[in-house]
Amino acid sequence: MPELPEVETVVRSISTLLINSKIESAWTSGLPLHMQKVVDADALNSRVVGASVKQVRRRGKYILLDLVRGKTFSVVLIHLGMSGKLMLSRSSEARLPHTHVVLGLKGDCELRFVDPRRFGQFKVAASQAELKEIADMGPEPLDDLSLETFALSLSKSKAPIKAFLLDQRRIAGLGNIYVSEALFEARVHPSKPALKVKRQAPALLESVKLVLRKGIENRGTTLRDYVDGKGVAGNNKHALRVYGREGESCTRCESTIRRSVDAGRSTFYCPVCQKRL
DNA sequence: AAAACACCCTGCCTGC
């Protein structure tokens, strides 16, 4: 569900309250999350309870909490999967169904991880170096991705440009929505091989940054149930020009927006604006 | 090596 702009919005919405606050208790549902792994209750007790939050960060679509307890440093890795939510709530508020982790903070406040489909992840580690999930992740498009790096990476892949952009090892943080939007902005056909995107590489990189920045500015895209850490929905749905608009007319040329399915995922594009060659 | 596919799980929507 959440892609880079949604995860960034969640991070921003919870970081002010979380930073420098102490975690006083921890609870887990015990149900398996991503890849049948349960949240490690021992690690929660030995590393998280009693620790203070030093920083709240994002890497790709992952949320990272840097913790310190005495001289012990830890990192909590959270992925929202398709249906995950990370929210600050009053302890007195009823827990939503499918709540899987609750971290109790000072002052009647809790950080809750809720995930109906359980495609998300919640993992405690001693350091970032232990986290293989982000070890070979590609560059952050809004921070450290130059045109030179991007163009070189493109030239080495025969994959369709859509698959290329979704591959977190090549570029971090993009998902199905923002890939469709970026390809439309840059007028690149989704199935064009990455290595043939040369002349359009500068426009594509700019489009990737544009749609992500706009997504963040609008505080994320809410299609059905995405909300930030304070329960607020995003406004970016109105900014989408192709995603979810099959059969509607292109905002640029008035042709009919099409949907195609590859690898089980929908891609939306304008057949006229986005030429294969 | 890389692409295609199955799979994890629940909820919601559609159509019969």
Added chain:
DNA sequence: TGCAGGCAGGGTGTTT
């Protein structure tokens, strides 16, 4: 109205 089937914004592991 009820129920089966399809579909969903992600990532991983296996197979070709």
